[in-house]
């Protein structure tokens with residue numbers, strides 16, 4: 001049994017990534033624990049949200065490049081191919097480009 005006091009720290013489960021906004025020409029960091037919706041709203045970009053849990057689809061936003069880590073339970077695979085729920089999704093890669 002491993003002594004918890006000497007165990008290596010757990011790897012970050014939510015690595016930071018950069019949000020690229022194609023139309024606004026902005027690049028915004030999304031840190032672990034932050035949502036894309038929060039980052040967008042802090043940057044002054046209005047995003048409608050309701051549930052903020054990936055259930056309602058209100059925040060679905062068109063994505064253009066990258067590999068979204070979809071964590072919603074409302075978008076169909078066909079919808080996820082073009083849209084991402086920015087309240088709960090993250091990115092599998094270092095950048096995710098949105099049509100904003």
Ligand code: FES
Pocket residue numbers: 048049050051052053054055056057058059060072074085086087088
């Ligand atoms: S606000 Fe409901 S899915 Fe994002």
